[in-house]
Amino acid sequence: GEFVHGTPLLFDNGVAGPVAIVFLTPLTSLSGISAQANLQGAYTATETFFGTGGQIGIESYNGVSNLGPEGSIPTFASFDAGGALITSVVYTVTNDGSGFALGGAAGGGAVPEPATWGMLLVGMGLVGGAMRRRTVATA
Numbered sequence: 001g002e003f004v005h006g007t008p009l010l011f012d013n014g015v016a017g018p019v020a021i022v023f024l025t026p027l028t029s030l031s032g033i034s035a036q037a038n039l040q041g042a043y044t045a046t047e048t049f050f051g052t053g054g055q056i057g058i059e060s061y062n063g064v065s066n067l068g069p070e071g072s073i074p075t076f077a078s079f080d081a082g083g084a085l086i087t088s089v090v091y092t093v094t095n096d097g098s099g100f101a102l103g104g105a106a107g108g109g110a111v112p113e114p115a116t117w118g119m120l121l122v123g124m125g126l127v128g129g130a131m132r133r134r135t136v137a138t139a
Helices: 114-133
Strands: 008-013 019-027 033-037 041-051 054-065 086-093 099-104
Touching: 033 041, 033 054, 033 086, 086 099
Parallel strands: none
Antiparallel strands: 008 099, 019 086, 033 099, 041 054, 041 086
């Protein structure tokens, strides 16, 4: 799969099974992560949080992989450890016979495509040209 911004954090291509991420500096919350199966079809993504005393939380969602650029990929809900420290997180995805990708969700930090910048510049040029050509009425 490919994420909206085209920058997956991790692409576990061709390897089925869970992926564990260990944090050198423990976290108190985690948000904005998406997971997508690399095989086409429905899947369930699960995010399991661990602290120094063991498992402290779990969440999951269902999605559908279309094996191409996605317009919208589900995102895990924000997880707040409630005062505990998150030392690691384990991601599992069903239908992951060819692996899965983890990435950031689509959000406010998106960069416009080059065509969008081009349309903006052309529009500004037209407005500037119209203002310059405007005749000034004399009284």
